Amino acid sequence: MSGGVGSRFWPFSKEDKPKQFLDFFGTGRSLLQSTYDRFSKIVPPENIYIVTNDIYAEMTRAQLPELKENQLLLEPLRRNTAPAIAFASFRIRAVNPHANIIVAPSDHLIMNEDQFANDIKKGLAFVAENPVLLTLGIMPGRPETGYGYIQVEESSTDGIQKVKAFTEKPNLELARKFVESGEFMWNSGIFLWNVNSIIDAFRKYLPDIIQKFNEGKELFNTPQEKQFVDVSFPFCPNISIDYGVLEKADNVYVNISNFGWSDLGTWGSLHEISHCDENNNASLNCKAMFIESNDNVVAMSEDKLVVLQGLDDYIVAESDNVLLICRKSEEQRIKHFVTDVKFRYGDEYI
Numbered sequence: 190m191s192g193g194v195g196s197r198f199w200p201f202s203k204e205d206k207p208k209q210f211l212d213f214f215g216t217g218r219s220l221l222q223s224t225y226d227r228f229s230k231i232v233p234p235e236n237i238y239i240v241t242n243d244i245y246a247e248m249t250r251a252q253l254p255e256l257k258e259n260q261l262l263l264e265p266l267r268r269n270t271a272p273a274i275a276f277a278s279f280r281i282r283a284v285n286p287h288a289n290i291i292v293a294p295s296d297h298l299i300m301n302e303d304q305f306a307n308d309i310k311k312g313l314a315f316v317a318e319n320p321v322l323l324t325l326g327i328m329p330g331r332p333e334t335g336y337g338y339i340q341v342e343e344s345s346t347d348g349i350q351k352v353k354a355f356t357e358k359p360n361l362e363l364a365r366k367f368v369e370s371g372e373f374m375w376n377s378g379i380f381l382w383n384v385n386s387i388i389d390a391f392r393k394y395l396p397d398i399i400q401k402f403n404e405g406k407e408l409f410n411t412p413q414e415k416q417f418v419d420v421s422f423p424f425c426p427n428i429s430i431d432y433g434v435l436e437k438a439d440n441v442y443v444n445i446s447n448f449g450w451s452d453l454g455t456w457g458s459l460h461e462i463s464h465c466d467e468n469n470n471a472s473l474n475c476k477a478m479f480i481e482s483n484d485n486v487v488a489m490s491e492d493k494l495v496v497l498q499g500l501d502d503y504i505v506a507e508s509d510n511v512l513l514i515c516r517k518s519e520e521q522r523i524k525h526f527v528t529d530v531k532f533r534y535g536d537e538y539i
Contacts, residue, residue: 191295200511272425283410300449312381326374332364337376352441460486
């Protein structure tokens with residue numbers, strides 16, 4: 190899945206080049222390219238499909254020239270993750286009606302790729318034998334309001350546990366209670382299932398989406414597919430797979446994983462994995478002097494010198510024509526800042 194804007198990473202991530210197309214760590218590979226590299230070691234490259242927005246088609250082709258045209262699934266507009274997953278599922282079923290599927294965002298960081306590959310292979314074997322929806326769960330390191338949380342039952346099958354409750358993006362107070370209880374995992378947003386299991390779940394919990402795609406199911410993987418999707422996609426509800434299916438389904442399972450995961454969804458998550466000085470200050474793409482300052486993250490679009498004095502727990506981020514200075518503890522407000530900027534100044538700064 191590669192169609193999002195990544196507005197919580199503004200101003201680095203903007204409409205014309207969202208975070209999945211950026212090289213955050215100076216490796217020469219963007220997050221999207223790194224995700225492709227990771228999965229091409231697990232599944233045949235020809236079985237990798239990229240779901241993205243129409244406006245990112247050329248950028249995706251430029252970053253992944255090895256993709257064939259039919260491996261790029263273009264959404265005419267954004268409708269969140271549930272319609273995107275349904276779109277991909279119908280395409281994959283037209284190619285292989287018994288396929289087992291991995292669904293993964295294009296902008297995650299995985300530190301231990303060997304362990305990740307082992308967990309994916311274990312999960313694929315499990316969903317091949319069981320009609321379930323499997324997610325990879327991560328032990329939480331902080332009360333994070335931007336993630337989904339999973340409560341598990343005690344019994345397990347080969348280390349895979351049934352989900353008791355699935356809560357998407359709780360408020361801060363509830364997130365604290367979840368972490369303190371020790372009973373909840375973060376939902377990594379990486380899912381595994383058989384194509385028929387997920388389509389059955391759509392049929393049960395999101396019939397509006399399944400009805401739209403069923404109307405043209407014989408057109409998938411044909412030259413008429415895009416024309417049908419362009420007409421049908423706008424009628425799909427704007428809803429995530431988490432809210433639309435996983436919170437309602439009674440066949441959701443989780444494999445608790447430990448492969449060094451970060452969704453890189455926020456400046457705080459990037460700060461956590463960055464090299465920091467003795468006062469927990471991090472600088473990206475720039476030189477920085479931190480004076481009487483602690484727990485800050487500074488990011489510049491070019492090799493600039495930044496001098497900070499007397500700041501604690503701040504994000505200082507500059508990209509092109511935007512400078513953001515925001516408390517790290519309040520970074521969830523960045524999405525609202527982007528909305529306000531667009532309302533006041535138009536699209537020039539977003």
